[in-house]
Amino acid sequence: MPSTVPSGALPAPQRLPQLRTMLRIRRFEEALIDLAQAHDVGHFHVYIGQEATGVPALALLEDGDVAYSTHRNHGHLLARGVDPNAMLAEILGRATGTNGGKGGTLHLASPAHGFPTTSASVGGPLPIAVGSAFAFRELGRDRVSVALFGDGALEEGAWHEAANIAALRQLPVVFLCENNSVGAVTQQAGDYPSSTLAVGTLADLARPFGIPAAVIDGSDSDAVHAAMSDALVRARSGDGPSFIEARTVRWPGNQGIWAELVTGRVQVHYGWDAATIPDPHRAWFAEHDPVVRAVREALAAGAGRDAIAAIDADATREMAAAVAFALASPWPDADEAFANLYADPRVNALATGRRAAK
Amino acid sequence: MTAVYADGMALGLREVLAEDPRVYLMGQYFFGLTRHRRLTVELMRDFPGRVWNPPIAEVGYAGTGIGAAISGLRPIVDIATASFIFQAWPQVVNEAANIRYMTGGQTGVPVVFHITHGIRGGGASQHSHSPQAMLMNTPGLQIISPSTARDVRGLIRAAVQSDDPVVWIDHVKLFDIEGELPDAPETIPMGVADIKRRGTDLTIVATSLQVQRSLVAAERLAAEGIQAEVVDPRTLVPLDRATILQSVGRTGRLVVVDECHRSCGVGAEIAATVAEDAFDALRAPIIRVATEDVPIPFSRTMEEAVQPTVEKIIAAAHAVMEARRPRG
Ligand SMILES: Cc1ncc(C[n+]2csc(CCOP(=O)(O)OP(=O)(O)O)c2C)c(N)n1
Ligand SMILES: [Mg+2]
Numbered sequence: 001m002p003s004t005v006p007s008g009a010l011p012a013p014q015r016l017p018q019l020r021t022m023l024r025i026r027r028f029e030e031a032l033i034d035l036a037q038a039h040d041v042g043h044f045h046v047y048i049g050q051e052a053t054g055v056p057a058l059a060l061l062e063d064g065d066v067a068y069s070t071h072r073n074h075g076h077l078l079a080r081g082v083d084p085n086a087m088l089a090e091i092l093g094r095a096t097g098t099n100g101g102k103g104g105t106l107h108l109a110s111p112a113h114g115f116p117t118t119s120a121s122v123g124g125p126l127p128i129a130v131g132s133a134f135a136f137r138e139l140g141r142d143r144v145s146v147a148l149f150g151d152g153a154l155e156e157g158a159w160h161e162a163a164n165i166a167a168l169r170q171l172p173v174v175f176l177c178e179n180n181s182v183g184a185v186t187q188q189a190g191d192y193p194s195s196t197l198a199v200g201t202l203a204d205l206a207r208p209f210g211i212p213a214a215v216i217d218g219s220d221s222d223a224v225h226a227a228m229s230d231a232l233v234r235a236r237s238g239d240g241p242s243f244i245e246a247r248t249v250r251w252p253g254n255q256g257i258w259a260e261l262v263t264g265r266v267q268v269h270y271g272w273d274a275a276t277i278p279d280p281h282r283a284w285f286a287e288h289d290p291v292v293r294a295v296r297e298a299l300a301a302g303a304g305r306d307a308i309a310a311i312d313a314d315a316t317r318e319m320a321a322a323v324a325f326a327l328a329s330p331w332p333d334a335d336e337a338f339a340n341l342y343a344d345p346r347v348n349a350l351a352t353g354r355r356a357a358k
Numbered sequence: 359m360t361a362v363y364a365d366g367m368a369l370g371l372r373e374v375l376a377e378d379p380r381v382y383l384m385g386q387y388f389f390g391l392t393r394h395r396r397l398t399v400e401l402m403r404d405f406p407g408r409v410w411n412p413p414i415a416e417v418g419y420a421g422t423g424i425g426a427a428i429s430g431l432r433p434i435v436d437i438a439t440a441s442f443i444f445q446a447w448p449q450v451v452n453e454a455a456n457i458r459y460m461t462g463g464q465t466g467v468p469v470v471f472h473i474t475h476g477i478r479g480g481g482a483s484q485h486s487h488s489p490q491a492m493l494m495n496t497p498g499l500q501i502i503s504p505s506t507a508r509d510v511r512g513l514i515r516a517a518v519q520s521d522d523p524v525v526w527i528d529h530v531k532l533f534d535i536e537g538e539l540p541d542a543p544e545t546i547p548m549g550v551a552d553i554k555r556r557g558t559d560l561t562i563v564a565t566s567l568q569v570q571r572s573l574v575a576a577e578r579l580a581a582e583g584i585q586a587e588v589v590d591p592r593t594l595v596p597l598d599r600a601t602i603l604q605s606v607g608r609t610g611r612l613v614v615v616d617e618c619h620r621s622c623g624v625g626a627e628i629a630a631t632v633a634e635d636a637f638d639a640l641r642a643p644i645i646r647v648a649t650e651d652v653p654i655p656f657s658r659t660m661e662e663a664v665q666p667t668v669e670k671i672i673a674a675a676h677a678v679m680e681a682r683r684p685r686g
Contacts, residue, residue: 040479040480040658041480042479042480042481042482042656043391043480043485090656093480093656093657093658093659094657095657097657099656101655101656101657101659101660102482102483102655102656102657102660103482103483103656104480104482104656104657106482106484106485106656107482107483107484107656119484120482120484120485121441121442121445121484122414123414123445152414153414155413155414155415156414156415156416156445157415157417157418196411196412196413196414197413257391258391331657331658331659332655332657332659332660333659334659334660334662334663335663336655336660337650337652337655337660337661337663337664338650338652341652341653351651352650352651352652353620353621353650353651
């Protein structure tokens with residue numbers, strides 16, 4: 001490992017809220033996988049297994065900070081408090097969605113929560129995140145820009161160009177790489193290739209640019225909290241970019257091209273009664289599932305089983321309500337297709353042609 | 359024999375791999391995320407070492423394909439979803455397309471780039487592009503745009519045999535469409551359009567998936583007594599202008615159906631060609647059925663509104679039939 005895990009852990013009182021956010025993400029994604037059986041939502045990607053990275057990392061952002069996410073964005077937005085009703089509605093293409101139905105699963109955005117736009121073009125957002133950092137510096141704002149990306153994005157040239165620019169200008173940007181290929185680098189034809197990189201350790205790619213890099217266990221929320229805290233301090237004190245490689249073991253349902261609930265739904269009691277974990281996926285739940293781990297950590301921090309079960313029941317209810325909300329939401333008007341291309345209504349009408357929306 | 363489009367693709371690839379040891383496949387998403395992916399697995403099994411799965415590095419492996427072509431191979435580089443060709447743009451548009459010309463004819467680049475274009479359903483703005491018009495505006499590239507199992511199989515051979523770069527464009531919604539395949543391999547030459555349906559009342563020039571939609575529209579029009587001729591250029595560069603002009607010369611009416619955006623789309627080029635070279639034959643204004651000039655929205659209601667559909671083709675046909683200008 002090129003560098004050591006930074007010190008500092010999550011304060012105990014934050015354990016339960018953190019678990020709550022992770023459970024809300026998990027119950028959202030499980031509900032979505034079910035929903036996608038009956039509704040065509042396009043190719044979607046779930047955040048299951050990576051909750052312990054996004055939740056503590058993004059909890060540290062402040063108002064005005066920005067984060068650029070990817071095709072695997074649902075967990076990121078929920079972690080920042082975006083309304084699951086609007087997210088599921090967007091995923092179903094409804095008018096009440098975060099993007100008014102224009103974006104769908106790949107492009108969930110919410111500038112009010114620090115997600116100006118979400119690109120599903122692998123590597124695409126990296127230079128853009130650097131650009132936000134450039135503006136923050138020039139405008140004298142004490143703000144940070146976070147590039148969220150998978151291991152695959154490091155295969156794109158855009159990463160190298162973005163890293164060079166960030167390092168040259170010592171910009172306040174954090175490159176948070178979610179490496180979900182650990183132990184799962186399958187190169188089967190027709191499956192997603194991942195980590196087809198000639199470097200042994202992804203974080204090594206940051207070193208030639210002089211960008212400090214940490215390699216951490218992405219299912220260890222304390223390690224994520226500590227590494228992200230360090231990176232944010234560095235950015236806010238003008239000490240330039242940081243790189244974090246957060247490694248997670250891929251959730252078995254994410255092995256193929258389409259997410260499948262092969263493990264069944266997680267049960268919070270797996271955290272206090274490991275014997276109840278069903279067999280085929282025992283190892284993943286017991287050793288790698290961030291939610292089960294967070295349950296154990298919350299217990300250790302003094303939370304009661306009842307409180308945990310209540311939080312879970314709330315999250316499950318909330319997501320069932322989100323499904324109902326999304327399904328009951330209206331479809332956008334066909335004419336909406338001609339809105340939002342340009343800010344100036346005259347330009348918009350002229351450019352979109354004969355059928356410009358009124 | 360009857361086969362779906364994807365089978366025609368797989369057979370075409372299989373034939374060129376078997377015939378020419380210089381042919382390599384760089385990339386493995388020829389069939390997108392569809393059930394036909396297993397066909398790639400079969401090719402990998404049957405041609406060990408000839409299918410390379412590159413990193414997510416489109417500009418890098420497109421260039422690798424170009425260099426390999428210059429130095430003796432005949433690579434078919436799969437960029438997958440057409441939108442990702444923008445990542446490879448500098449290599450495809452500014453390198454491959456220019457090399458023969460820029461070297462005064464000394465160096466050729468026999469590479470094929472494969473992309474899957476178009477509105478696939480829920481692809482939204484970053485996975486639904488039809489970049490053929492942009493590519494067509496790049497002299498030096500040839501573009502094959504098949505619409506049937508037979509055409510894709512025969513055009514793959516032409517593409518691989520060509521000494522110059524070819525962009526091979528499929529539409530993911532073609533993969534399951536059935537057609538006839540001849541028993542023997544054939545090469546379909548560049549620049550030869552195919553009249554997919556004969557008709558006397560109007561000409562529909564359509565490309566890629568829109569050929570299939572136009573054939574459906576033509577059947578419905580026939581039920582009303584309107585006989586549409588459906589012309590499929592099959593290759594956009596070179597473009598068989600003569601066949602298009604001759605058809606319009608016979609019918610006097612033209613509808614152009616293409617999935618590029620309306621402004622400066624492939625349809626615009628075809629319409630302009632006919633306006634310039636067959637004006638006297640026209641008995642009605644030309645109508646383009648194209649994708650509206652907006653990015654592709656995610657939601658199905660909006661997606662449907664912006665793309666060419668059978669209904670829009672029929673409406674355009676009605677409109678050109680109603681305009682009654684005597685032949686000039
Ligand atoms: C430029 C580009 N090339 C290819 C793709 C197709 N694609 C979508 S997700 C993906 C894998 C990305 O892997 P990674 O960045 O590690 O993200 P993960 O899905 O593992 O979270 C690929 C190749 C794309 N979306 N954009
Ligand atoms: Mg990955």
